[in-house]
Amino acid sequence: MSRLSDWHIMGALALTGIAGPLLFPAFAAQFAFLWLMVTFALTWDILGGRMGYNSFGNIVFFGIGCYAAAVIQRDMGLPYFEGLALGLAAGVVLAVLAAVLLGSALLGIRGHYFAIATLGLAVASGEIAAGWRYVGAGSGMALPLYPGALGERELFFTWSLLAVAALCFLFCRFLYSTRFGLALNAIRDDHDKADAMGLRTTPIKIFAWCVSAFFLALSGGLAANMIGFIDPRDVAFAGATFGVWMVLMAILGGKGTLWGPVLGAIVFHITQEIFWTYLLGWQRVALGALIVVIVVFFPQGIMGWWAEWRARREAA
Amino acid sequence: MFDNLQLLIEFPAVTLDVVLNGLLIGAIFALAAYGMALVWGVLNIVNVVQGELVVLGGYITFVAVQWGLPPLLGLPLSAVVMYGVGWLIYRGVIFRVVDRDIFISILATFGLSILIQQLANLVFGAEVRSVDAGFGSLHFLDGMVSLAAVKIAAFVLALGAGAALWFFLRKARLGQAIRATAQNPRAARILGIDTDRVFAATYGLNAALCGAAGSLAVMAWTIQPYMGLPYTIRSFMVVVVAGVGNVGGVVAAALGLGALENVAGFVLGVEFQIAFVFALMVLILVWRNIRAARQRSYLE
Numbered sequence: 001m002s003r004l005s006d007w008h009i010m011g012a013l014a015l016t017g018i019a020g021p022l023l024f025p026a027f028a029a030q031f032a033f034l035w036l037m038v039t040f041a042l043t044w045d046i047l048g049g050r051m052g053y054n055s056f057g058n059i060v061f062f063g064i065g066c067y068a069a070a071v072i073q074r075d076m077g078l079p080y081f082e083g084l085a086l087g088l089a090a091g092v093v094l095a096v097l098a099a100v101l102l103g104s105a106l107l108g109i110r111g112h113y114f115a116i117a118t119l120g121l122a123v124a125s126g127e128i129a130a131g132w133r134y135v136g137a138g139s140g141m142a143l144p145l146y147p148g149a150l151g152e153r154e155l156f157f158t159w160s161l162l163a164v165a166a167l168c169f170l171f172c173r174f175l176y177s178t179r180f181g182l183a184l185n186a187i188r189d190d191h192d193k194a195d196a197m198g199l200r201t202t203p204i205k206i207f208a209w210c211v212s213a214f215f216l217a218l219s220g221g222l223a224a225n226m227i228g229f230i231d232p233r234d235v236a237f238a239g240a241t242f243g244v245w246m247v248l249m250a251i252l253g254g255k256g257t258l259w260g261p262v263l264g265a266i267v268f269h270i271t272q273e274i275f276w277t278y279l280l281g282w283q284r285v286a287l288g289a290l291i292v293v294i295v296v297f298f299p300q301g302i303m304g305w306w307a308e309w310r311a312r313r314e315a316a
Numbered sequence: 317m318f319d320n321l322q323l324l325i326e327f328p329a330v331t332l333d334v335v336l337n338g339l340l341i342g343a344i345f346a347l348a349a350y351g352m353a354l355v356w357g358v359l360n361i362v363n364v365v366q367g368e369l370v371v372l373g374g375y376i377t378f379v380a381v382q383w384g385l386p387p388l389l390g391l392p393l394s395a396v397v398m399y400g401v402g403w404l405i406y407r408g409v410i411f412r413v414v415d416r417d418i419f420i421s422i423l424a425t426f427g428l429s430i431l432i433q434q435l436a437n438l439v440f441g442a443e444v445r446s447v448d449a450g451f452g453s454l455h456f457l458d459g460m461v462s463l464a465a466v467k468i469a470a471f472v473l474a475l476g477a478g479a480a481l482w483f484f485l486r487k488a489r490l491g492q493a494i495r496a497t498a499q500n501p502r503a504a505r506i507l508g509i510d511t512d513r514v515f516a517a518t519y520g521l522n523a524a525l526c527g528a529a530g531s532l533a534v535m536a537w538t539i540q541p542y543m544g545l546p547y548t549i550r551s552f553m554v555v556v557v558a559g560v561g562n563v564g565g566v567v568a569a570a571l572g573l574g575a576l577e578n579v580a581g582f583v584l585g586v587e588f589q590i591a592f593v594f595a596l597m598v599l600i601l602v603w604r605n606i607r608a609a610r611q612r613s614y615l616e
Binding site: 054056105106108109111112113115116117119120121123124127128130131137138240244247251281282284285287288289290291292295296299 | 362364409412413416418419420422423424426427428429430431432433434435437438545549552556585587588590591594595597598601602604605606609
């Protein structure tokens with residue numbers, strides 16, 4: 001991106017995010033989900049793309065964020081915004097703690113064992129939430145109503161989720177420009193050599209997962225309040241939808257690149273919103289087919305494909 | 317929750333009942349796990365679609381019984397049809413990911429599993445299905461221990477199928493080609509083995525094993541479109557514990573898992589049984605990693 005700098009694109013996206021829901025109030029919820037998807041793809045890419053640890057379990061932190069906010073808002077008896085703030089804070093703290101604990105146990109596992117272990121983690125946590133009566137078991141939890149007017153509510157959550165996504169993007173951008181970002185890439189490219197070079201790989205890996213957990217929990221609490229209801233398997237620990245989409249969007253955009261996950265999330269979300277309604281119940285079948293097609297035929301992603309195309313043009 | 321645990325301690329006959337029923341179900345896990353070990357060893361792929369192949373096998377028997385066929389005939393039928401399905405899956409998707417990064421094959425088979433699971437949901441509905449083989453139950457110890465005869469039949473058939481596979485891999489020409497390819501695909505190619513066909517046959521064989529497992533599952537237990545992933549995870553867990561090329565180990569681990577899972581379901585409540593399976597798998601991987609780390613530190 002030579003003449004068109006990162007800051008131009010970021011500015012354009014921010015402007016769309018702020019003005020979009022004002023100009024098209026009917027699409028406010030679509031914008032909100034778009035930013036949620038961007039956060040999903042970005043947080044997945046920290047481990048999956050940059051560090052080479054392909055996780056199916058990041059959805060766990062989103063679920064922790066959802067449930068922490070719901071429980072605090074239910075039990076503390078605080079006014080709405082205080083409750084929301086405390087709920088988000090609690091969600092973040094719990095999710096980061098979980099990332100430290102799970103990370104120290106799981107991040108030593110390598111390759112496909114890690115992928116399957118995190119898949120197990122995601123399903124197990126959904127099943128536990130679905131059987132645990134304190135958090136509503138299988139019937140889920142309802143969240144308190146937003147006190148303001150109807151249109152205001154949409155705007156509030158759309159802009160909050162935009163803020164989380166923007167914060168996440170800027171933090172990742174900063175992170176990848178530091179030695180820490182290089183350390184992540186070193187772990188991906190050759191774990192043993194990174195160890196041998198004296199990198200303290202375990203704390204690095206755990207910290208990276210904590211960053212994911214932080215932003216996922218934050219967006220989880222907000223998304224739960226926006227949707228107004230959390231189901232253990234279909235919203236909070238939705239491994240078969242959100243959990244897979246994260247991976248798919250990052251790969252579609254181009255994993256291990258800065259803009260890839262953002263681009264993948266935007267393309268995926270728009271495609272989904274346009275075509276999904278015409279599929280009449282076949283959406284999830286189409287999702288399965290889409291995963292196979294993208295993974296088998298397009299594993300380099302849009303950014304990867306673009307880089308190849310430019311390289312070929314320069315060579316010619 | 318722990319009332320049931322006390323029940324198990326106070327009445328050994330109840331314990332025996334729970335453990336035996338679990339062991340019998342474990343034979344079904346052994347079939348699916350053996351298929352997974354085969355594909356893992358030969359194609360170097362973790363086949364996440366394994367459980368959906370089991371469920372599909374179950375539906376084939378279910379449909380066959382609805383058409384008036386005797387349930388036990390559903391077993392060979394499921395196996396044969398699933399061999400074809402497996403061959404198609406290999407020709408459609410798997411052969412493109414065989415040599416690639418292992419995460420690509422995990423994700424591709426995961427996509428296939430969502431695809432098949434949702435198709436099954438649309439075609440057969442989300443209801444829990446089972447087939448009554450019409451065998452009745454056997455009772456021991458004054459009715460304290462009751463075993464459905466069909467479960468015993470499933471146990472025997474599963475072990476029989478495993479034994480047949482063991483002989484096939486050692487004595488048949490194709491079986492020997494499969495083992496040669498598992499040991500060294502390049503050398504096998506040099507010696508004139510068409511490894512692509514061996515891969516296709518291996519995958520088909522795996523699907524046939526899963527089909528047989530599913531057919532037994534629908535007779536001895538139940539099937540449902542979303543029950544696939546637990547079978548995948550069980551198979552994976554059994555292979556991780558037993559090792560890829562170890563038939564006896566796979567059978568032992570699968571039977572143990574069946575018994576353990578049934579006891580856990582009895583103690584924790586059925587709603588936590590799936591959570592137990594997945595959490596156990598995570599624990600096994602963590603434990604395996606800790607052991608490996610300890611071995612590494614000995615080397616230093």
